[in-house]
Amino acid sequence: FKRILVTGGAGFLGSHLCTRLVGEGHDVICVDNLFTGQKSNVAHLMDKDNFEFIRHDIREPLQLEGLDQIYNLACPAAPGHYQWDPIGTMKTCILGAINMLDLAKYNGATILQASTSECYGDPLVHPQTEDYRGNVSCTGPRACYDEGKRAAETLFFDHNRMHGTKIRIVRIFNTYGPNLHPYDGRVVSNFIRQALAGEDITIYGDGQQTRSFQYVDDLIEAMIRMVNNEDDFTGPVNTGNPHEFTIRELADIVIRLTNSESKIVHMPAPVDDPVMRRPDITLAKEKLGGWEPTIQLEEGLVKTIEYFANLDLTKW
Amino acid sequence: FKRILVTGGAGFLGSHLCTRLVGEGHDVICVDNLFTGQKSNVAHLMDKDNFEFIRHDIREPLQLEGLDQIYNLACPAAPGHYQWDPIGTMKTCILGAINMLDLAKYNGATILQASTSECYGDPLVHPQTEDYRGNVSCTGPRACYDEGKRAAETLFFDHNRMHGTKIRIVRIFNTYGPNLHPYDGRVVSNFIRQALAGEDITIYGDGQQTRSFQYVDDLIEAMIRMVNNEDDFTGPVNTGNPHEFTIRELADIVIRLTNSESKIVHMPAPVDDPVMRRPDITLAKEKLGGWEPTIQLEEGLVKTIEYFANLDLTKW
Numbered sequence A, B: 001f002k003r004i005l006v007t008g009g010a011g012f013l014g015s016h017l018c019t020r021l022v023g024e025g026h027d028v029i030c031v032d033n034l035f036t037g038q039k040s041n042v043a044h045l046m047d048k049d050n051f052e053f054i055r056h057d058i059r060e061p062l063q064l065e066g067l068d069q070i071y072n073l074a075c076p077a078a079p080g081h082y083q084w085d086p087i088g089t090m091k092t093c094i095l096g097a098i099n100m101l102d103l104a105k106y107n108g109a110t111i112l113q114a115s116t117s118e119c120y121g122d123p124l125v126h127p128q129t130e131d132y133r134g135n136v137s138c139t140g141p142r143a144c145y146d147e148g149k150r151a152a153e154t155l156f157f158d159h160n161r162m163h164g165t166k167i168r169i170v171r172i173f174n175t176y177g178p179n180l181h182p183y184d185g186r187v188v189s190n191f192i193r194q195a196l197a198g199e200d201i202t203i204y205g206d207g208q209q210t211r212s213f214q215y216v217d218d219l220i221e222a223m224i225r226m227v228n229n230e231d232d233f234t235g236p237v238n239t240g241n242p243h244e245f246t247i248r249e250l251a252d253i254v255i256r257l258t259n260s261e262s263k264i265v266h267m268p269a270p271v272d273d274p275v276m277r278r279p280d281i282t283l284a285k286e287k288l289g290g291w292e293p294t295i296q297l298e299e300g301l302v303k304t305i306e307y308f309a310n311l312d313l314t315k316w
């Protein structure tokens, strides 16, 4: 059993990761400032001996002993969240990376960075392979996240080159599932919430832009395999589901699965909204023991819809 | 007359800027940690009433009062210098930007960022216009500088959007002139030093890669016009000389102007060395009162060679 730090552990992805690691018997420390995360996401773990929650902001240094692994997930991920305080987002990405890398080095721990498909920006190469350098605006409204995450990758590689720090970088493509924040403004949470409430489904732009949706369990499996890979494979490696859908298709599927009477309405597309996104996962398959997504969109949406249907939205 | 802070003021570009601003009668504060700069570059200003030198590292906060303008130039610029301590370079770019932006906001000062053509990486669009998003590796050995500078631009724009901070961003293309560090490893200083000493001229790769060389006085003029532009034009704006030369052509010109007997030798090209680089300066011409470079390569090289010929290289 290992001692494992999960930053951002009370968020959507982090809570699934903590649940799985605690279930496997590891000693898990969850660090979160609760900016976009919820204690309720990890409430079921609070009474376990091998789980601990620390309210802490990773922009400040952190001292912990005896760590074997660090999963660095702390960062707002939804466009509405990360654009709310863009300088704060940059600091979380960059000061957070510096602080967690220093902690990994001190402990001799392996550290995984939750990077993102946003490193490719609005890609001109399709599907995206890891060697594609991206099409990112460094001055626009998404830059605080995209450039923050790119700079974090740079810091990871330089820490590895300078200090031998054991790094692992996964570039995560759109992921969904239970524990998504119902008001994070992301497309899956918006559409399901709207469909269940019978409200209009808001498509930004013409709905012909594409995304590829990965169910959370598939991602968690990839991250765990990545941290534990023995051959010092650092990445960056894409993790995502290569099945590509238009946003219009997603809306239709959600309406069908919820038997909703909601109507589709169109709203203006956000600035710099990527037109298409689909991972090439050849590298992940090769390096992560044949890993590939096992849960396809309808199956994953059914589970997510069930979660949303049981939420008491008046509490948010 | 204005009170003006120049960070990196003891470096190559900063020393020219300080000299000009002091000459115009402004109250100039030069801040530098002397990592790659020299006090000798500003020695002739030390006894002026309107000049002051502070040894300070911009990665740490700085408190100053009554500033009207800030030129943020502090950052190692030569590949050999910025790759020596890559994490330090990232911190200078990013923590430096945060600290100087906070200082600008506090003072209500206009702040200019010395950004770079490296924001375009190894460009696939030629010549480069400001809206080109670049071809930058975020994981390679140049990333600490390229991504650091891109992240600084992001912070500038977000500070402007969040706090109304008055920002000006210039993307500087290769610039040369007196006060270049003789051992900075950059191509102009290497070739001139080698030619004057009769040593071999070291061309990395086949010498067919291109650069466009701007004489320092032309850049200083552009920066001053940029800071003082009245119509809140933030940039980013390219400043450089659009005349493009291969590195082989540069070697031949330097050999001719120095009457050198040096031979050309070829060495391996560095990782991620950009293949071509030339600024499109349409925007600068339009927004900076018809600004364009006035000093062409041979004229500028003659002045630079004269400077190098008078250096006592045993002191470096």
Ligand SMILES: NC(=O)c1ccc[n+]([C@@H]2O[C@H](COP(=O)([O-])OP(=O)(O)OC[C@H]3O[C@@H](n4cnc5c(N)ncnc54)[C@H](O)[C@@H]3O)[C@@H](O)[C@H]2O)c1
Pocket: A007, A008, A009, A010, A011, A012, A013, A014, A031, A032, A033, A034, A035, A036, A037, A038, A056, A057, A058, A059, A072, A073, A074, A075, A076, A077, A078, A081, A092, A096, A114, A115, A116, A117, A171, A172, A173, A174, A175, A176, A181
């Ligand atoms: N979900 C996706 O589709 C996706 C895609 C690409 C990358 N990612 C990355 O995965 C990670 C987790 O994303 P998520 O979808 O779970 O988002 P989330 O917002 O649900 O979780 C992020 C968590 O980090 C916490 N946090 C934010 N700033 C912090 C700080 N400064 N200090 C401590 N904690 C902080 C939040 O409170 C939250 O609990 C993020 O790094 C994100 O960039 C997610």
Ligand SMILES: NC(=O)c1ccc[n+]([C@@H]2O[C@H](COP(=O)([O-])OP(=O)(O)OC[C@H]3O[C@@H](n4cnc5c(N)ncnc54)[C@H](O)[C@@H]3O)[C@@H](O)[C@H]2O)c1
Pocket: B007, B008, B009, B010, B011, B012, B013, B014, B031, B032, B033, B034, B035, B036, B037, B038, B056, B057, B058, B059, B072, B073, B074, B075, B076, B077, B078, B081, B092, B096, B114, B115, B116, B117, B171, B172, B173, B174, B175, B176, B181
């Ligand atoms: N010369 C060029 O061709 C060129 C091209 C593009 C951009 N730039 C930018 O222009 C600026 C000046 O470049 P230069 O050619 O004069 O380089 P330089 O190395 O001669 O000058 C940089 C100065 O900054 C100082 N410095 C570095 N880190 C510092 C820190 N943390 N705190 C305080 N001072 C620090 C150095 O001591 C030095 O005096 C840099 O920001 C560089 O990125 C230069």
Ligand SMILES: O=c1ccn([C@@H]2O[C@H](COP(=O)(O)OP(=O)(O)O)[C@@H](O)[C@H]2O)c(=O)[nH]1
Pocket: A057, A059, A060, A085, A086, A087, A088, A091, A095, B162
């Ligand atoms: O090194 C830092 C700098 C800031 N913050 C926090 O980050 C949040 C957002 O600060 P922001 O950078 O947006 O503030 P600004 O610099 O714009 O005033 C605030 O709660 C700060 O306390 C932090 O944790 N570490």
Ligand SMILES: O=c1ccn([C@@H]2O[C@H](COP(=O)(O)OP(=O)(O)O)[C@@H](O)[C@H]2O)c(=O)[nH]1
Pocket: A078, A079, A174, A185, A186, A187, A188, A190, A191, A202, A203, A204, A205, A209, A211, A247, A269, A270, A273, A274
């Ligand atoms: O209510 C919504 C929310 C999002 N989108 C679109 O869905 C895609 C995915 O957006 P999201 O914010 O989920 O994540 P992104 O992949 O853009 O980071 C983008 O094209 C959005 O414009 C939409 O049409 N309606």
Ligand SMILES: O=c1ccn([C@@H]2O[C@H](COP(=O)(O)OP(=O)(O)O)[C@@H](O)[C@H]2O)c(=O)[nH]1
Pocket: A162, B057, B059, B060, B085, B086, B087, B088, B091, B095
């Ligand atoms: O916020 C910071 C962090 C570091 N440094 C200085 O930056 C230099 C380079 O530190 P580096 O980041 O390379 O150190 P590391 O993090 O790799 O130990 C050192 O002299 C530090 O004192 C600084 O001035 N401000």
Ligand SMILES: O=c1ccn([C@@H]2O[C@H](COP(=O)(O)OP(=O)(O)O)[C@@H](O)[C@H]2O)c(=O)[nH]1
Pocket: B078, B079, B174, B185, B186, B187, B188, B190, B191, B202, B203, B204, B205, B209, B211, B247, B269, B270, B273, B274
């Ligand atoms: O002694 C040298 C130094 C540099 N270069 C080449 O000259 C170009 C400009 O290099 P420099 O380091 O001056 O600046 P860069 O524009 O690459 O930042 C690059 O293609 C280098 O590989 C060279 O051939 N010989």
